Amino acid sequence: MCGIVGAIAGRNISAILLEGLKRLEYRGYDSAGMAVYSAETELLDHVKRVGKVAELEAGLEEHPLPGHLGIAHTRWATHGKPEARNAHPHLSSDRIAIVHNGIIENYVALKEELIAEGYTFISDTDTEVVTHLIYRAVAKGSSLEQALRETVERLEGAYALAVIDQQQPDRMLATRMGSPLVIGVGIEENFIASDPLALLQVTDRFIYLEEGDLALISQGQIAIEDGSGNLAVREIKQFEHGHGTADKGEYRHYMLKEIYEQPAVITNVLEGRIHQGQVLEQIFGSNASELFDQVKMVQIVACGTSYNAGVVARYWIEKLAGIPCMVEVASEFRYRATVCMPGTLFITISQSGETADTLSALREAKEQDYLGFLSICNVPGSSLVRESDLSLMTNAGPEIGVASTKAFTSQLVALMLTALILARRNGYAEEEQMVANLQQLSALCEQVLALDPAIQKMAEHFVDKHHTLFLGRGTIYPVAVEGALKLKEISYIHAEAYPAGELKHGPLALVDEDMPIVAVAPNNSLLEKLLANLEEVRARGGKLFLFADSKAQVKPGDDLELITLPDVPTVMAPIIYSIPLQLLAYYVAVLKGTDVDQPRNLAKSVTVE
Ligand code: AGP
Numbered sequence: 184m185c186g187i188v189g190a191i192a193g194r195n196i197s198a199i200l201l202e203g204l205k206r207l208e209y210r211g212y213d214s215a216g217m218a219v220y221s222a223e224t225e226l227l228d229h230v231k232r233v234g235k236v237a238e239l240e241a242g243l244e245e246h247p248l249p250g251h252l253g254i255a256h257t258r259w260a261t262h263g264k265p266e267a268r269n270a271h272p273h274l275s276s277d278r279i280a281i282v283h284n285g286i287i288e289n290y291v292a293l294k295e296e297l298i299a300e301g302y303t304f305i306s307d308t309d310t311e312v313v314t315h316l317i318y319r320a321v322a323k324g325s326s327l328e329q330a331l332r333e334t335v336e337r338l339e340g341a342y343a344l345a346v347i348d349q350q351q352p353d354r355m356l357a358t359r360m361g362s363p364l365v366i367g368v369g370i371e372e373n374f375i376a377s378d379p380l381a382l383l384q385v386t387d388r389f390i391y392l393e394e395g396d397l398a399l400i401s402q403g404q405i406a407i408e409d410g411s412g413n414l415a416v417r418e419i420k421q422f423e424h425g426h427g428t429a430d431k432g433e434y435r436h437y438m439l440k441e442i443y444e445q446p447a448v449i450t451n452v453l454e455g456r457i458h459q460g461q462v463l464e465q466i467f468g469s470n471a472s473e474l475f476d477q478v479k480m481v482q483i484v485a486c487g488t489s490y491n492a493g494v495v496a497r498y499w500i501e502k503l504a505g506i507p508c509m510v511e512v513a514s515e516f517r518y519r520a521t522v523c524m525p526g527t528l529f530i531t532i533s534q535s536g537e538t539a540d541t542l543s544a545l546r547e548a549k550e551q552d553y554l555g556f557l558s559i560c561n562v563p564g565s566s567l568v569r570e571s572d573l574s575l576m577t578n579a580g581p582e583i584g585v586a587s588t589k590a591f592t593s594q595l596v597a598l599m600l601t602a603l604i605l606a607r608r609n610g611y612a613e614e615e616q617m618v619a620n621l622q623q624l625s626a627l628c629e630q631v632l633a634l635d636p637a638i639q640k641m642a643e644h645f646v647d648k649h650h651t652l653f654l655g656r657g658t659i660y661p662v663a664v665e666g667a668l669k670l671k672e673i674s675y676i677h678a679e680a681y682p683a684g685e686l687k688h689g690p691l692a693l694v695d696e697d698m699p700i701v702a703v704a705p706n707n708s709l710l711e712k713l714l715a716n717l718e719e720v721r722a723r724g725g726k727l728f729l730f731a732d733s734k735a736q737v738k739p740g741d742d743l744e745l746i747t748l749p750d751v752p753t754v755m756a757p758i759i760y761s762i763p764l765q766l767l768a769y770y771v772a773v774l775k776g777t778d779v780d781q782p783r784n785l786a787k788s789v790t791v792e
Pocket of ligand 1: 486487488489532533534535536537538541585586587588668672787788789
């Protein structure tokens with residue numbers, strides 16, 4: 184999704200902006216641009232290109248933009264096609280330049296108003312109205328700060344904005360509502376970005392702007408007003424690098440690196456969270472115990488992979504804690520007339536902590552009588568964490584590949600810790616055993632990763648296929664859904680997942696030799712039933728790709744490829760079995776030659792609705 188970088192310094196900032204954009208590439212985008220104030224010409228100049236940041240870099244070689252003040256952007260098209268004229272920064276009368284993340288919902292009315300006054304538009308974007316509104320206000324005599332404040336008062340929707348003014352090159356303005364924005368604090372230089380990762384080459388000290396904040400940033404000073412126009416004091420936070428660094432190291436793709444980080448990540452999620460075989464309650468926050476004591480029901484809300492983790496957690500919470508648990512995708516939850524039962528804990532799950540739908544669902548829920556709000560998240564200081572009562576960080580380190588891998592397994596471990604805390608209140612007696620199981624997970628992950636060559640070979644069967652079916656039952660059904668999501672998003676092969684028992688109710692009609700069936704079958708109480716479902720597939724000429732352990736006792740043959748996983752405690756199987764499915768999707772995508780880390784049309788952090 185769109186990315187913002189801005190800088191004001193005593194040195195040339197265009198290389199810093201470019202590096203920042205490169206660091207945001209993982210978020211997904213289709214065009215890029217930069218605007219810089221040149222002290223030599225006293226003008227704002229810009230370069231925009233469709234495609235990758237490398238295209239912009241080539242453009243900057245032909246047309247360099249040296250200067251001490253500038254803003255840059257990667258755009259993920261929402262209003263208007265990926266074309267240079269729609270790329271940001273957008274300028275008004277060569278005086279005001281802005282970059283924008285988010286969506287201005289009332290832009291049509293604002294555009295009509297501006298056109299009636301003689302303003303012309305060169306783009307199809309919603310953003311261009313903002314730059315003209317700011318220009319109109321400064322042209323009428325408002326200060327830049329007043330102009331921005333007046334402008335955002337007219338906007339409906341979500342925005343993170345960075346603004347520069349050719350006539351005031353000693354400042355840069357930033358404001359946000361519904362889209363994240365941070366200030367990177369340097370020494371006699373300051374920066375802004377939509378994600379701290381963009382600025383880690385220049386600083387590790389950040390101010391996380393709050394909703395409605397407006398910051399006036401100069402080389403040596405940062406002044407912030409809150410949404411009511413009052414001076415606000417915002418803490419400077421040291422960036423926690425977490426585990427894993429944001430470079431590919433020896434790996435061909437971030438996704439592969441992140442898959443291979445999972446044994447370490449699982450250790451990290453558990454680190455400091457367990458004492459003498461018990462999960463520590465204070466890891467959720469200081470008032471956690473009191474709140475958990477009152478939980479009678481759980482509502483989980485999330486999107487995509489994080490939603491799939493939530494569905495696994497529902498099985499765990501209901502089985503171990505004996506309390507009802509509902510799970511819903513955030514984009515549906517936020518617009519439904521939901522009914523909140525007394526004593527319901529509202530849990531959001533998110534890798535980024537900035538997903539617009541999840542954040543909005545949390546804000547909607549806060550209008551109701553939920554008992555409390557817990558976020559399971561990978562990014563400390565993210566909006567979701569800041570707006571929740573309790574949080575449990577997944578400590579997975581930066582995840583750069585658009586396809587979530589280590590975020591998923593770390594969420595599952597964190598959700599298991601949550602389930603155990605709730606289960607304790609239900610008289611659950613096997614917490615110590617469960618903790619011991621969790622502590623063995625990392626080693627089991629290593630064993631599964633050793634199956635890499637076999638999975639790589641299996642991937643060859645999928646390259647020329649157009650459709651795939653994934654099957655699982657019980658806690659493994661959401662794992663199958665997650666496996667299908669991985670395959671479709673990076674290989675562009677249509678993949679659907681079904682609970683295997685549903686096969687005979689419709690999807691069996693699709694089964695033939697052109698439709699590979701991936702079945703995930705760890706040893707559990709549903710194994711026999713699942714194997715019977717698979718026989719229905721074989722009887723109809725379908726080719727099966729089975730992930731199972733030694734208990735399945737199935738013989739491979741022409742119609743069945745088998746990958747045998749180590750025996751794992753049943754309750755831990757969702758974590759372990761998700762790994763071979765990640766590897767399968769990865770190798771199919773590599774064989775197909777797709778852009779594994781930045782698949783088409785997708786963004787890492789979906790900060791618009
Ligand atoms: C999955 O591979 C995707 N990256 C996507 O489904 C993602 O999980 C979803 O957009 C939610 O993101 P979040 O965890 O950052 O909230």
